[in-house]
Amino acid sequence: MAEIEGGGGGHHKKGGKPHGKKLSTRVDFTPMVDLGFLLITFFMLTTSMNKPKTMEINMPVKKDINIEEITKVKASQAITLLLAENDKIVYYYINEKTGEPETPVITNFSKSGIRETLLSRNKELLDRANHNNYDSIPILKEMFRLNQIPKQEMIDRIFAIKSNPSALIVVIKADDKAKYKNLVDILDEMLICNIGRYAIVDITPIEQELIKTAMAVKP
């Protein structure tokens, strides 16, 4: 493969005068190509093409936090998710009449777990309030993709759906044994289930007990 073309040397005729043989101007490029591809391979492997993605979080301004009030007022709409250890979620509703928490339920991060709960509960609440456009977010996105509506309109309409006053309100409380992954996962579920109103709140000792008892009943 790597032969040298036109290069003289050692091929003169016996006794003949080495008279100016015309040298070919062609150079063999094979080693150069080898080197080129070697470097390409190196750069291809070191390049990370996909940039890291981010998830934006807005926390309330500290002095304005009054979650107690929110949960009291909107008890019927709220769901409290307690992130427990071993990727488990304990959730409970607050009874509208008594104001007491109902029996907690243990679930997980799977598709049929918390997502199912959030979606069906949200649907139930919105159906009851007769806002049945909750599932039109993907449709709006598709319409924007097909250039049927301008971007601003899509953003506005999605915002209107997400901030629907009768939609589900999620209160997220992470236990000390929870992992960072659980927090990101649950925020991801908020995105997937199109829940616009949620808050990350510190867990109370009562709720820590609640996790313990719930886990003890059904591990």
Place this chain on the structure above:
Amino acid sequence: MPKVKIPRKSTSVDMTAMTDVAFLLLTFFMLATQFKPEEPVTINAPSSVAEVPLPDKDMMTITISNDGRVFFEIQEQQYKAALIKNVGKIHNITFTPEEVKTFTLMSSFGVPLNQLKSLLAVSTTERSKFIQTGIPSDSLNNELADWIWQSRLINNKVRVAIKGDQDANFPVVKQVIATLQDKNVNRFNFITNLSTETVENK
């Protein structure tokens, strides 16, 4: 009948075109590559469906390792010198010009201020062996708050990104978030990997 002679063809191929392509690709990859700065810990970020790309500039990154250590980094080199001087001033530590220079070239770091001088003293190659204990972020000695606050004073456009390992314990994350909120940073980003799962159209 005379034999039909098949002329022997040369097996060598003209490589010029191939070289052209190879070097074109090489140039592309060389220009597209941005070398990752060496990080003191490897972070296995959790994946999410979020699709917002991380902004290139004006970022400060707070890294939380899986064993709960906190690291800090600002991206822009031009702000780093002022940052280390200002934070040093608060804690009555003066840094020599050499130390400041080393700091501007350093990426993420995670040591308390009293150990920062010894971290800056070790050479670049030895740095990975230096045991970094993490920046204190508890209520007793919250140096992370100083770093955040001073970065914001130097560059008011700076945004905060939290890059946590997926196995980091929640209390550390909570502490960092509380520190941020304490410094009136109520809007920040979690750095995640793109998950393959798609948003369900349900």
